[in-house]
Amino acid sequence: MPALDAFPRKVWNRIAGHRLRTGEPLAMAYPDPAGYGPLRERIATYLGLSRGVACLPEQVFVTAGYRATLELVLRSLATPDDVFWFEDPGYLQAQLFLRNAGAKLAPVPVDGHGLMVEEGVRRAPDARFALVTPSHQSPLGVTLSLERRMALLEWAGKAGSWIIEDDYDSEFRYQGRPLPALKSLDRADRVIYCGTFSKVMFPGLRLSYVVVPLGAVQRFHAVCASLNAGCPYLFQAGVADFIAQGHFSRHLKRMRLLYAERRAVFVRALEQVFGNRLQIELQPGGLHIVAGLAAHEDDVLMAERARAAGFGIKSLSSWYLDNEPQRGLLLGFANVADAAMAKRLALKLKKAMEG
Template sequence: MKSRPSWAELYAFEINREGEAPLFRQLYLQLRVAILSRRLRPGTKLPSTRQLASRLGVSRSAAVAAYEQLLAEGYTSGRHGSGTYISPDLPEPIAAPPPRHKKPAPRAAAKAEPMQPVGDFVDVTVQSDDRPFNLGRTLIDERTLELWRKLSARTFRSLAPSHFGYSDPRGTSELRKAICDYLQAARAVKCDPEQIVVTAGTQQAIDIIIRILPNRNREVWVEDPGYPLTRQALLAAGATVRPIPVDEQGIDVVAGIRSAPNACAVFVTPSHQFPMGVVLSMARRLELLAWARKKDAWIVEDDYASEFRYGGRPLASLQGLDEGERVIYIGTLNKALFPGLRIGYAVIPHALLKSFVAARYLMDRQPSTLSQAVVAAFMEEGHFAAHIRRMRLLYRDQRDELVAALKTRLGDDLTVDAPDQGMHLVAFARRGLSDLAIERAGREHGVIVRPMSRLYLEAKSRSALVLGFSGHPRRTIVPAVDRLARAVEMQSKFVPRAKASPKR
């Protein structure tokens, strides 16, 4: 009986010996594409590195390097004395592979604006600066701290067998159920635990969504002004970003349809728009959902600070209104608890679930089961709801302290109102003061403020300061405002005061 042909005899490589890419890199990339596209099925045995090198006329070291990279990234596994095999537990392919003999078009051709080096996008030193009034800071009280110690100790004492192996890339079933119960009760989200995917936070969720957006159209709407890291992630992925203006009712859907009617997605913060703090009106919500259904587009709802509403119950989610499963809902526990936790979540429509989970698996395999166990217990035992209630009162007091201090010390230079929700407020500059100049002067006085004018893309910008209040203890707020006032006074010297209008 004739033996079955080996894999090496069946698969055709295309090796470019004059190309810039090293040979091992070419082998690695072609094998990875073949694995992800399922041309090579899970469990398939690969030829030995000696056989592959001889077959292709390359050095054995090139084949060894390619196999080692695939093994390190989890695409293959080794069996002692047997050889190398494609990992049997890889997910289904994310998308159909490109035509085999057709060279992919250069990525640059799909961009509306030139892609910047990723390192130029974000000043990471700003993110870690804890001085007032930097954004995204949180506080935890002694009660939460003690509970966290006890639950962590209990988790480590038990060390269940599940913590020693691989787990579901969506997250543990216990945490997904706890998150699902919370979202249904607090945010009116329509979901079941199967749709919940645990992430490292909203930024990772956004990154995964960008990866699985349909290739037919990489045009997306973003709010203008809006969250800069979302826009920067989209640009880094080569998407065509369409800035859509924001007014007192939220994102202007009519303007979005006029600008890019066939966009494949929109990224919005409807419950507390960043940075303006406005709420997307019901009319706009229905307009947005109708457009998404008509165009088969996706709405990415970033609900980044929904827990902290100071005037009544938290607003219902946009996703809860969606009857066509066009909304991808993302949130985070990093702001509800503390940023070092690195746990967020996404509620994925069924049509995108397989692709999202596959991308999450390939990117990061799975979240830490130990951290998930602590968080799940914290939520299931009622500590999370109690923590939110206490922090809501604490942050409200800090908000009120900041608003009062700003009005007392800077009432002639800034206009500020207490926001109903969120972890930051906006103070609009008067008399032509530059928020950029105040930011620079503030740093010299030990205060961090974000200039809102920098967050605009095409809409007419407004000079305003974005100040976080949630993570700065009340006792530090008034002294920090005093320092900010000195910084503003430095700028006021160079801005002539407007003359009073003559009386008629």
């Protein structure tokens, strides 16, 4: 969850309100299933400038969240027996979605350099898809090394497979500049790039996007027109204006500083309250902390207790598929406003975990 208290709500209300009041007939008609044209243009420009992704607006499809993106990709490119490399541990929501869709998952372990590509090639050389979070691995937070990026692209090129790059929160990096996306190195057009407005704006918008290879644009068009009737015009137009008027880049700049501060404050409070019961190794970016627990601790139970006390905390071990799970808690820090709140929350969490 991003910092909801720090979102420029007044600006947003003004922009969205203006679109509502102007009452364009377009707002009342069926939207373009591929997305509102000016928003697709803004996204293409933003990706070129900020993520090193060179694409045409025609390659950008606006979707209603990452799982809607996955659905569009699967319906456009997958067949029933396709195998998917899946990071182990990996994003739980994506795992549940793919299992529900009947996809066959090949778990590929993750270490300090990200997805172990060699291991993927050894276990499932003929997989049709690889789902990866290269900028900020979900949930461990590590970055996929350049060597592995090149190996992954080489494998996909040779095997004729697709790489689905989930670039969900790469804008928030606290050491150095955000790294270019994996897609920026993709000479053979094997990478399907996925982004979302959930972290950079707010998740209630339900707006995300996917950049599809040029050769697949027609296929995606046909599928998205038959799948649903697109995302609501008003929010798309509002986001396009928010970007065009410079609010988006200002907001990102502010949030980078704010999140770095909030993370430091929250980690300090956790260390004070928990001592070395929680092992916190900070990663360069992201909106959550991975707090390791000793092997004898039941992180699933701890997270359940925390949730019962009102926290939105997840257990690390439940994000594993095959690999020997590490125990730990995934803790969001974006909404921890100050030191007093951090201390209060840390104490409340400790109490909740004790049952």
